[in-house]
Amino acid sequence: MEIVSLPAGATLHPLVLPARADAADAGEFHELARVRNAVYRELTGRDEQDRSPAELLPLLRSRTERTTYVWTVQQGGEVVGRAVVDVPHDAGSRVVIATIEMLPRVWGQGIGTAVLPHVEAIARDHGRSVIQNWTEQQASDGPRIEAPTGFGSVPRDHVARFLQHSGFGLEQVYRVSHLALSARIDAHVDALLSDARAASAGYRLVHWTTPTPAARIDDYAWLKSRMSTDAPSAGLDTDEEKWDARRVIEMEERVAQMGQTLLVVAAEHIETGRLSAFTELGIGSDHTATTHQNDTLVLKEHRGHRLGMVLKCEALRLWRDLMPESTRVITYNAEENRPMLSINEAIGFHAIAYEGAWKKELR
Template identity: 70%
Template sequence: MSIALTSGASLHPLVLPARADAADAGEFRELSRVRNAVYRELTGRSEQDLTPEALLPLLRSRPERTTVVWAVRVDGDIVGRAVVDIPHEEGSRVAIASVEILPRVWGRGIGRAVAPHIEAVVRQHGRTVIQNWTEQQASDGRRLQARTGFGSVPDDHVARFLARQGFSLEQVYRVSRLDMAPSAVERAEALLREAEGFSTDYRVLQWMVPTPAEHLDGYAWLKSRMSTDAPSADLETDEETWDADRLIAAEKRIAEMGQTVQVTAAEHIATGELTAFTELGIGPDFHGTTHQHDTLVLKEHRGHRLGQLVKSAALLSWRDVAPDSPDLITYNAEENRPMLSINEAMGFVPIAYEGAWKKELT
């Protein structure tokens, strides 16, 4: 059932097709196309494009979260989407939501009209906090400072919309790019040698997803610690529970999306414990951009250059996986100085910033 928003605009609950190429997948495929167009216009880049086949697994509900998706239409044409994720972690107060609309229809009150419907879903699930992550186009104009005191985003249409809806800018992520030039390889080789001198009690392990059985439990534990050990400012962060079954399901989604992912981990030799990791991934086009996904060093093992160890080892081995990938993109909290220092030493340069926003419902 469609919901009237403003003159000519409406909200349509989206029933996901069983397959992206199914006979009834036309609306979903169009929503996928518009989603890519919105991201391109917001960021000025294309590496966040996803095919319908890759997007579909991300929008399905799963045991650890419920996902609600709407298509936003103007005069019958899809111009954007709204998405709400409800995590199922025990005691969670959080919902993660976004409204993504083509800039050509901004200023008509459509986003403002969608907001109450998002809040209604959030309240129905007993949640009291909405969080949002949005990357904004680079700008030389006024800036809005994060509450952490680290980093800022343009005080543009996107920021003003979120602020008017009652969101505060809690944290800023730096988007960094590395040109996969021969000089990057040389820097990584030098950084790896340096890190090895500080981490003699550890060794590097690498594998391609799906994870081998002997590493499932250790890697799942590292994934769970991403929710507690990574910088999160004053955001509401649920402590996630990962086990081998959840990891196997996540890696099946990666395969369904057509993604290739390599995991590089540091193992504590004396105990066999996995203590740090980083992930590199790429889509079906091996000439496209590589993405660095989760990276973490467990708090109790910091101070041994393990972040530098796994990131430089990962880059060097990635040449054999995707030698034609021209660049690497990564996201890091602006207050995460240890990780940013590693990136800067590797040759990453900042290209954009992403805001993490929070709204407390009354």
Template identity: 50%
Template sequence: MHTTTVGLELRPMPVPTTLDAEDAADFVDMVRVRNLVYREISGHSDFDITPGELLPALQPTPYTDRMFWNVLVDGELVGRAGLDLPLEDGSRVGFWRVELRRDAWGRGVGTAAYELIERVARERGRSVLQTSVDHPQSDGPRLDAPTGFGSIPADRAARFLRDRGYALEQVVRMSALTLDDDTFARVAEHLAAARAASTDYRLVSWDAPTPAEFVAGYGTVKAAMSTDAPAAGIEYDAEQWDADRVAAHDRRYVDAGRRLHVTAAQHIATGELVAFTELVIGHDLAATTHQEDTLVARAHRGHRLGMLVKAAALLAWRDIAPDSRRVITFNAEENRPMLDINEALGFTPVSYEGEWKKELS
């Protein structure tokens, strides 16, 4: 059903199977505006992606019910809205986004899009809505995270969310690392020290798709991301990762032509994978590299495994994408062990996101 009011249309956007499909035009236009919105907010192009790279990531899966709307005013695309509903048994959460061009702000467009999202979430039986919002640095009052770590400006986005009953639960730091000779020399020193502290473990690595010998172990540590990563008051369902889910995850990258390189620590005595990190880059090997999930299993913390896998991954990246000169990553502000690793490697803060939550009545 289309929703229209005073020139506004919230048009459902089915995800096409290919870019050649008859219904692909709306998707391609959405990606163009998505990139524009991210550049307007952040002031950089680190999050740019091509339609061909994004399309596989949005294909339907058995694990999440995903809904998308293109937001148009007088027939012109000004943004997008989306709602993700995890399909774990008993899930009560929904994750949403409304992203608009700056020239569409202040016209009731965001309000209308959000009201649609909350209505659909209620109809689907969800009782908790959560969203992640970039809060660029600005002067004026600030909001402190209830964790006691980090703050964000009490800006327009924060006011929008608070007016609708949302509470700030967590602050997440985006950090960046410049890849140059000095950085690699520093990383090599940290890798040597981490190796000396972790003699009960060996390093293994691979590019997606995951080799059969590592599928079970990779699934175990990926599942732990939903339960063991610092989440403050944000709710995540405990996920189960079998071989099918690992394969579906890997296809998002392989089908997009994006390179996903996994570096992991394997416990020598048991053969278990107990720590890992992921580096990702698209077709343009000179573009920004994204460090995605990183985790050390609880039972194996205290052996410098986080530094081990991160440093090893960065040194391997010299051969994989030698022209990429920048890596970005995200960490909860209360995740001091991981931030200590990043800061030692040379990562510096760039911006902050707020993680917001609302309990629906």
């Protein structure tokens, strides 16, 4: 790929990732990380998505299950945006996952619109016909776009208008929820956990911080694979992801490279000895920052035993001892995932924003 001229004196530069975040040739990558964080802060009004260059680098590298393309957008020698395309390697996939992010001060100059054909070219080169995108937007009291699921909406703001003008349709809305940790919440979580345990008598809880114990890794990989099929996905093209022990190990190596701590709490079905549900809590090297509730899943055949409540409460209880300086938790859930939202609401999470999942069919 070559440097491409764009409107308003901007240029699109393919980025070769540095070997290390502190390498001598990492300057452009550092600028990409800075602009990425600035864009997220301006779009959301929050800093939970900030990544240092050392944290971001492992996320942008190609890996066994996907190929990743990264560009910087520059104007007057300054990085003002980025584009990222992930090409999954799942068998039969029609999809690429793409992000085009520009600093708001260069919006309206036609730069993002000019970048999109280069994203589409990558998709076509890989035989893909669908581009999908997840974008969180600022809260707004203005006009909104309703999700076709009938659950949730997003503001019809500049971001949404750009996506619609570019041929994307809104498919699903995620609720962004926040929990402020406190002694009151600790007592509330303990009470919820005690009440829910009675319904989960056939299960025992296990937990670990990564790396995953060898005796658990195959079951954990199976649970991770079911996230792609058992969680609500509306009208999105969702590939069935393949997870095995190697993929878990590679994921946990990235977690270590990023300086993160990841806690996994799982439910073991006592009769079979197999893991049937799990949840994850993670945080970066700054232990005073916001904790992220990552994947949570109860396998379909094990639902109805209040395992979601038990897992989330146990994870929060353990986390307060592990990371006492983190006083906030954030999580994302599909608006139509009422069972999980009900658990979050009962614990004390409240909605702070919404994220749209968008899809474009290439012609």
